[in-house]
Amino acid sequence: MKVIQIDKSELDAGLGKLENAYRLIGPVKEKDYHAFKTLKTGEKPDLYYINTRLSARAVLYPQTEVMFEFSLDRTDEQYGILKEPKKNDTPRAVIGIRPCDADAYEVVRRNFDTPEYKDPYWLKNYEATTLVGLACSNPCPTCFCTSTVSGPFSDKNLDIMLVDNGDHFLARVLTEKGEKLSESAGWNSPADNADDAIETLKDSAESKIKSSVSTDNLAKQSLIDLYEAESAIWESEAFACINCGTCTHACPTCWCFDVQDETYGKSGVRMRIWDSCMYPIFSIHASGHNPRGTKLARVRQRFMHKLKYYVDKYEKGIQCTGCGRCVRLCPVNIDIRRICNKMNSYDPETCSCKVAS
Amino acid sequence: MTSYTDKIREASKRLLKEGTVDMVIGFAKGSVPMMNQPMHAVNQGDVDRFVWDGNCGINLANYVTGRTERIGIVAKGCDSRNLAVHIVENKIKRDQLYIIGVPCTGMIDRHRLTAAVNGEIESVTEDEAGKTVTVSGDGFSETFNRPEVLQENCALCMHRNPVIYDERIADEVPEQSDEDVDRYAAVKQIEAMSPEEKWAYFDDLLSDCIRCYACRNACPLCYCPTCFVDESKPQWVGKSTEIPDVRIFHFLRAYHCAGRCTDCGACVRSCPVGINVRAMTKKLEKDCLEYFGWEAGLTTDQRPPLDTYKPDDPEQFIK
Numbered sequence: 265m266k267v268i269q270i271d272k273s274e275l276d277a278g279l280g281k282l283e284n285a286y287r288l289i290g291p292v293k294e295k296d297y298h299a300f301k302t303l304k305t306g307e308k309p310d311l312y313y314i315n316t317r318l319s320a321r322a323v324l325y326p327q328t329e330v331m332f333e334f335s336l337d338r339t340d341e342q343y344g345i346l347k348e349p350k351k352n353d354t355p356r357a358v359i360g361i362r363p364c365d366a367d368a369y370e371v372v373r374r375n376f377d378t379p380e381y382k383d384p385y386w387l388k389n390y391e392a393t394t395l396v397g398l399a400c401s402n403p404c405p406t407c408f409c410t411s412t413v414s415g416p417f418s419d420k421n422l423d424i425m426l427v428d429n430g431d432h433f434l435a436r437v438l439t440e441k442g443e444k445l446s447e448s449a450g451w452n453s454p455a456d457n458a459d460d461a462i463e464t465l466k467d468s469a470e471s472k473i474k475s476s477v478s479t480d481n482l483a484k485q486s487l488i489d490l491y492e493a494e495s496a497i498w499e500s501e502a503f504a505c506i507n508c509g510t511c512t513h514a515c516p517t518c519w520c521f522d523v524q525d526e527t528y529g530k531s532g533v534r535m536r537i538w539d540s541c542m543y544p545i546f547s548i549h550a551s552g553h554n555p556r557g558t559k560l561a562r563v564r565q566r567f568m569h570k571l572k573y574y575v576d577k578y579e580k581g582i583q584c585t586g587c588g589r590c591v592r593l594c595p596v597n598i599d600i601r602r603i604c605n606k607m608n609s610y611d612p613e614t615c616s617c618k619v620a621s
Numbered sequence: 622m623t624s625y626t627d628k629i630r631e632a633s634k635r636l637l638k639e640g641t642v643d644m645v646i647g648f649a650k651g652s653v654p655m656m657n658q659p660m661h662a663v664n665q666g667d668v669d670r671f672v673w674d675g676n677c678g679i680n681l682a683n684y685v686t687g688r689t690e691r692i693g694i695v696a697k698g699c700d701s702r703n704l705a706v707h708i709v710e711n712k713i714k715r716d717q718l719y720i721i722g723v724p725c726t727g728m729i730d731r732h733r734l735t736a737a738v739n740g741e742i743e744s745v746t747e748d749e750a751g752k753t754v755t756v757s758g759d760g761f762s763e764t765f766n767r768p769e770v771l772q773e774n775c776a777l778c779m780h781r782n783p784v785i786y787d788e789r790i791a792d793e794v795p796e797q798s799d800e801d802v803d804r805y806a807a808v809k810q811i812e813a814m815s816p817e818e819k820w821a822y823f824d825d826l827l828s829d830c831i832r833c834y835a836c837r838n839a840c841p842l843c844y845c846p847t848c849f850v851d852e853s854k855p856q857w858v859g860k861s862t863e864i865p866d867v868r869i870f871h872f873l874r875a876y877h878c879a880g881r882c883t884d885c886g887a888c889v890r891s892c893p894v895g896i897n898v899r900a901m902t903k904k905l906e907k908d909c910l911e912y913f914g915w916e917a918g919l920t921t922d923q924r925p926p927l928d929t930y931k932p933d934d935p936e937q938f939i940k
Contacts, residue, residue, distance in 0.1 A: 295829070296736035296895060314740065317894065318831070327831065328861035402759065404741035406653060472759075504659040506683065508835035510893045524860050537860050540833070545851045592741075595835055595891035596679055597651035597658035 267458035270426070270433045270451050276308055278449035279359065285448045286394065287356040289323055291316050300358070309359045311398055311426070311433075319516030319589060320365035323358055324389040325372065327513075330535045331385065331523075337530040346534060357394040357445055364407070364587040366395050366421040367414035368516030371585065374578050375519045385536075394441045397422035401465060403473050406588035408601055411476035414585040417466035427462050434458045477604040479582050482575050489612040490572055494560065496615050497606045501567075502560040504596040509540030511566070511590035511598065517583050520546070541565050567603050623749065625673035625723060628790035629695055632721050633668040636693045642719050645693035646684050647671040654745040654756075655731040659684055671695070675747055675754065678728035678772060680887040682706075682841040685713045692718055697725035699774075699885035701783035702918025703841040706881055709921055712844060722786030724794040726751050727768070727775030728886070732895045734770055738763060774886035774899060777804040784919055805907045811900065822900075823868070829894040830867045832860070836888035836898045842878050849873060875901035880909045880925035883918045 270278065282288060283305060290309025291298045297317040303309060332346035369390065376383035400407070400416035409415050419425040423442035427434040434455050437446050446452065455461075490497070512518045522539040525532055539546055542563075547556040556562050574583035584600065591599050602619070609618035633645040649660040649670045657676045661684070662668045673695075682703030685692055692713075696704060701720060707713045734742060734756055743758040747767065755764045768776065782793045803809075811822060834850075837843045850858045850870050858873075859866040875898075884906055888898040909915045913926040930939075 296732070328863065402740075405743045405758070406741065500660070503661050503684075506835070506838040506891070508838040508891065509831075509833035510835045510891075513831045513833045514893060522860065526859050526861070535861060537862075543834075543851070545847075545853070591653055593893040594656070595839055595887075595893075597653065597656040599652040602652060 266437050267455045267462070268435045268437060268446060268451050269453045269455035269458070270435055271453075272431055272433065275311075275433065278451050279308060280306070282357060282445065282449050285355060286445070287352070287354060288359055289356060290359040300361075303359075311360045311428075313360070314402070314404060315362055315400075315587070315589075316365075317589075317593075318514050319368065319587060320358065320361050321368065321372070321516045321518070323361075324369060324393065325386055325519070325538075327538045328535055329385055329537075330533045332534040334532050334534070335530065336527060336532055340530075349533075351388070353388050353392045355392055355394065357396055359396045360398040360426070361395055361422075362400055362587070363397055363416060363418040363422065363425075364400075364409050364414045364585040365516050366397050367409075367418055367585045368587070369395075370421045371413065371517045371580075371583055372519050374580070394423045394445045395421065396424045396426060396442075396445065399425055399427045399462075399465070399469065401428055401469050403469060404588060404592075406475060406591045407473055407586060408475040408477055408588060409586035410470055410473050411479065412584050412586035413581040414587075416469040416473065417462070427465055429461060429465065434462055436462065475588070475601060477582075477584075477586070477601050478608045479571075479575075479604065481608045482571055482582065482604075483579070485572070485607065485610060486612065487568075487572055487576065490607055490610060491564065491568065493607075493610050493612075493615065496610060496617055497603065498560050498564045501598060501603055501606075502558075502563040505542075505559055505563050505598050506596055507542045507544070507559050507562060508595070509542050510593050510595065511600075512540040512542055513538060514589040514593050516585060516587055516589075517570070522546075541569070563598070567600070567607065570600070571604050571607050625790060626671065629671050629673055629721060629723070630668045632788060632790060633662055633671060633693060633695075634665050636719055636721075637662065637665050637668065641691070642693040643690040645671075645695070645721070646681050647695035647721075648673065648677045648679075648681075651676065654742050655729060655734065673723065675727065675729040675767070675771075676731075676745070678731075678775075678886060678890045679839060680841050680885045683839065683887070685718070686841065686844045687712060688717075690717070693721060694718060695721045695723055696783050696786065697723045698778065698780040698782055698784065699725075699883045699918075701785050702780060702883040703885060705785055705918040705921050706883070706925075707841065709924055710881075715921060718787075720783065720786040720788075722783030722789040724783070724789065724791050725775075725778075725781045726794055727771035727778065727781070728890070729754060729767075730770055730772045731890065732892075734765075736895075737765075737770075772886045772890065773807075773897075774884045774889070774903075777802055778884070779804065780883075780916075780919070785921065805903070807900070808904045808907050811904065824864070826896060826900055827864070827867050827871055830862065830871070830896060831894060832862055832867065832870065833893060835891040835893060836871075836896070837874055839887040839891035840878070841885075841887070842881050843874070871898070871901060875905060878902055879905035880913070880915060880927045881917050882906055 288303040291313045298313045376386040423439045425436045520539045521536040548554045570583040605619040606617040636642045644661045646661045648657040650672045651657045655676045681700050740758045746755050882902045915926050
């Protein structure tokens with residue numbers, strides 16, 4: 265692994281060179297907040313942003329994605345045959361993704377890339393993408409990544425990590441994809457003693473994170489006990505919840521989708537669309553029965569999935585990278601940090617949690 | 622605001638102690654700035670978590686829909702109007718409610734403040750006199766005049782005092798009138814646009830929608846057992862973020878609120894991407910006022926105009 269130095273004055277020229285080999289995606293400010301967008305020729309990502317309003321999930325996993333196209337014209341010899349549409353799977357690079365969002369890809373991959381099942385759509389996008397991350401030197405008060413599976417300088421799911429160091433970026437080139445991209449950009453000035461500098465900045469960033477969750481006890485907790493902790497956890501948390509999908513749509517690690525067919529005259533598409541466990545329709549059966557017919561059941565499902573079922577199934581920590589978006593955006597202040605701490609400290613003997621509401 | 626908080630706690634404790642109600646619904650301080658949390662107190666010990674400040678913009682009428690208990694509810698002007706709408710629409714019975722009326726001086730616009738500073742806001746404090754709002758975070762601190770950072774619906778509000786209540790925790794606050802503010806200035810601007818401009822305006826307005834339905838679910842009026850966008854047998858609206866489906870959702874929802882919307886602003890407040898949902902509902906409010914002389918939620922004796930039929934209706938088309 266090598267570290268190179270990219271002077272800020274030369275950054276744009278390097279990005280310009282990349283435009284030929286990659287489709288560039290980066291954070292740009294639109295209206296009042298930042299979002300990941302495919303950059304137009306000459307457009308530059310804002311590498312001084314704090315974080316995007318919504319996560320980078322959609323970069324690999326669009327909210328609406330066509331899986332198949334079909335003809336409904338009976339005279340068409342292709343009538344009724346599902347066909348994969350041609351997609352643009354040329355190389356692309358995400359410039360300036362935050363470590364929390366990149367680490368979320370590893371979480372999502374556990375679901376989309378298993379020995380039994382491979383999700384071709386997500387994997388094709390993932391394989392075509394080079395991730396140029398941007399370490400977080402100034403984390404937000406609601407960031408709690410250090411107590412999850414991520415951190416402000418977490419580079420385990422990046423191809424290159426950029427670290428802002430005054431008049432230049434230090435760039436840790438972490439993978440072959442990263443090597444290739446830095447070559448294309450012409451970024452090749454070696455940086456001296458850079459690892460020390462990065463470590464110092466990392467310590468400084470981590471020390472700024474004031475918020476945390478306790479997760480040490482989640483795996484040991486009994487699933488049934490947590491599920492049944494209605495009076496200690498779920499009733500009070502579910503009361504405020506309005507069952508919108510803000511948390512799930514903002515979350516980088518939510519992966520559930522719905523499959524819908526839409527027809528337009530004599531043709532149609534089968535697509536998948538992000539779904540949300542907060543919606544009553546999410547779990548309704550064809551019979552009309554809804555196993556999660558109450559708000560309490562839906563709120564419990566979201567947090568049990570992220571903080572217990574996932575923990576038990578994969579043994580890789582919680583399904584959360586601590587990006588804090590759901591905390592910032594929930595209109596009624598359902599705070600995953602509070603719920604995680606409640607679940608972690610729940611005592612089935614006394615049916616109480618050691619942390620307060 | 623401290624005095625409001627004390628009075629709300631006092632009243633709630635008394636109601637629970639005397640057994641007047643089974644629960645009191647109000648606000649608890651949120652874990653992040655500008656995000657107070659709706660909560661219900663069942664025991665007297667819970668009431669000390671109640672607070673009141675400029676971050677109580679969620680409409681609590683949303684939390685009584687279809688409930689069977691006797692409920693004490695903290696209600697600012699708009700909440701009380703939505704309780705009136707609920708009573709008219711049989712979503713709750715008047716005698717189930719004990720309304721703790723809160724004269725309101727407007728709620729802080731979280732979208733505007735979030736956009737106004739560079740960095741995440743760590744604290745938002747209001748001075749006791751209700752004149753200023755100070756916003757601070759890592760490396761910044763800025764003080765605003767409170768009236769300038771109110772939600773737009775609050776700045777234009779004509780019914781700050783609760784219209785129905787069982788007790789009011791403070792003296793009435795002065796009401797604004799049409800002479801003080803032009804509540805339909807923004808609507809008139811849109812009305813004056815050419816069709817092309819209107820098309821572009823609404824395209825832009827809805828372009829960020831992620832269909833999370835926070836606007837719908839924060840709205841006390843949206844209590845349909847199955848919303849039209851969730852109907853699957855038959856399915857009426859596509860579920861993707863394709864523009865026509867997004868438009869159908871928003872426009873149809875807005876029309877469904879015509880004559881019932883109190884302009885409480887919960888939809889805008891809840892939207893994670895800052896869509897001004899009121900651009901649609903405010904126009905319908907204006908039409909209801911101009912055509913029918915109607916403002917929603919001011920009485921429990923009359924059904925909203927689009928919800929009734931009169932044999933002596935003056936319009937020819939209906940005869």
